[in-house]
Amino acid sequence: MTTTDVTPEDESTGTRARTVLTASLIGTTIEWYDFFLFATAASIVFPQLFFPAGDETVGTLLSFATFAVGFVARPIGGILFGHLGDRVGRKATLVSTMLLAGLATALIGLLPSYATIGLWAPILLVVLRVLGGIALGGEWAGAVLMAVEYAPPGRRGLWGSSPQIGLGLGLSLGTGAFALLGGAMDDRAFLDWGWRIAFLVSVLLVVVGLVVRLAVLETPAFRRMQDSADVARVPVVEVVRDEPSRRNLGLGLLARWAEGAAFNTWGVFVLTYAVTTVRMPRSEVLVAVTIAGLVSAVVVPLAGHLADRFGRRAVFAAGAVAFGVGVYPAFLGLSTGSLVVVTVVLVLLLGVVYGVQSGAEAPLFAELFPARTRYTGMSLVYQGSGIYASGLTPLILTSLLAVTGGSPWLACAFLVLTAVVSVVATRALRPVEL
Template sequence: MSTSPISAAQPNASGQNSSARIIFASFIGTAIEFYDFYVYATAAALVIGPVFFPHGSATAQALSAFVTFGIAFVARPIGSFIFGHFGDRIGRKSTLVASLLVMGVSTTLIGFVPGYDSIGSLAPILLCILRFGQGIGLGGEWGGAALLATENAPAGKRGWFGMFPQLGPSIGFLASNGLFFALALSLSDEQFRSWGWRVPFIVSAVLVALGLYVRLKIAETPAFQAAIERKERVKVPIATLLSQHWLPTLLGALAMVVCYTLFYNATTFSLSYGVSVLHIPRPTFLGMLCIAVVFMALATPLSAWASDRYGRKPVLIVGIIAAILSGFTMAPLLGSGQMPLVLLFLVIELFLMGVTFAPMGALLPELFPTNVRYTGAGVSYNLGGILGASVAPYIAQVLAAHGGLTWVGAYVSIAAAVSMIGVLCMRETRDARLM
């Protein structure tokens, strides 16, 4: 699939889309959205089971919590269909504002849902509805943020500009995990389970207000404006995508599997396993995750720079090979229960997450023409989430219970191999020109 040539983004007529404004707007939105998403991931590993599914064993509670965790990944492709339609029909800016609102409202309301002890089975039902809302919002966020960055990028720097939405998750994770870490240090276990876990969800409302302020200041991207002038918009972008661009959509989704699997097994599953099985104190494990995610943030610009210099595929191939090998480190490092080795495992996995994740900010938009780019990039990204993340903590929990961490490590390696197939089958996109 090819895209028609056009010069890389020049400032639009309004002069509003300066590089600094674009970089900040694409970064801040994904940082906030992923803060919201990771707040739930952390809560699922720590308290969602006992608060909303109090009956049954600790393993049953953990599995139930991870099922609610996976609901959002089922919703994310739906969100990418909905917001992708409007992003390709109406514009990037207004769609990004709407996705941020949906995500923010859903996250904030989770902080106010009473537990099972207060309202019975209605509690998990409400939780699942709001978790679904989180998925819908995030499904529309990433594709728009990536397009905002890449469709405004100067020639030869699309990987670098596309890195800023990819950097948002690192900062969002640090913010969410850092807040949980502070709460774990300052509150007793009883206080944390009673009300402390709700604080990060409620704080989301303030962050969303900041994100909306920034997003409302940006202008439409030059590529979308050009598509309007050429009257190239299609009536039903998802229909055009599935009929004409299904192969790059599938390959993009496969390429994303490794990113999700690395991240959620290194965070959500490992946190649950470390606290419940290895009996590592919760504040200690959260602190180690905060350290490890710094390495993910450091890998992101390095990998983005390399993808502009050497191409998207070579960088991804090297990162995926390392990810396949990393699966063999899970049992000896994480399973050791020794703090330095556990930390080393977390650093390896999250560093490789940054390496494989960074090029996606440019690669996925580059696979599609302007009239279906919002939909295509978002659908690929979020279908990858279903394959690599929605079931990852659940599968890891089941594998750990039946075969130990060696089986979980094998699962990580197999997931990375699936991504390798997708990357090897797709074209190099570094020199594609967006329009």
């Protein structure tokens, strides 16, 4: 029996299991809703409100740089909350991450603009972005482990993918909220105060999430660790010292490159590219991304099921290959400016291809580390790679487009490179025998 299998003593009925999956899904949905609000606002709101007026490209770059700062903060959160998750428990840590993320998001909704408080506006925006990044840095691994460590034998892939559904739902809620608010008022009202409503609503969502998470017991794997006194003293040190863990950590950081780049290309960068380069209406692009996010939420559990049947590495690598193959045709489709074509492109690349990667990665990374350091190890892989794989992607793509005068060929070459690296590293991963 592995440390992630559930014995009859651990789980006598399916009620608690359903509560666990609901807690993981609701929690990650709220956390990703907060995250995507910031990502969307960084594309269409923050350049105009929180940075000096001037060149549009410079404002966008500064806004994406602020977006990237959150990814730099996420490994800090991964180490901090990973330490707590491996020593104190998964449940208490997840409650803390949700509270911190909700507070940071709500305060952004109350933040004065550059015209009101000058340089303090971008400074405070960065501070709140860092706090949100730290919270999200500890959220993902804990939510995945809450599901994986309750999973019955043979269904770890399916159960582990459940928190990833929250990513697609959170994306749809975040972009959908902006699309709804933008359609209900004129551009001036939206920029003045309308966008803030979406950030403030986060407080209500956090209350709901906390109620559900507080009803969940600690995972069976962690309870067994406590009973056997097999709790890591300093988890991050053990991850680095243990040779199999250290190897999987390095390969995992490379394996996730294509997944992070894929999402932040089709879910974040595309908002700026379609509006400023292709000149599509903002509302149309938001609707297309929202639809793709909903499709992703459906594909993710299917990918988790396939990961149980054909292996985590095979499914995850297949998604990376499809991403690399589809990059250039996708940019050709985006350049048409047609709502139908753009929606089809995003449904295929963000909804289906990215959904496959996302659904397989949670159980894949969970099995790279033993239970005593699993929270920390997973956090280091996911959040460490987020700096370059996710946070820098919109900034890099914007810069490459500027260099080529708007032509996407260099940006496409960069994204194909991430896919190649990801596939090679994924095939070299060696799950730990638990």
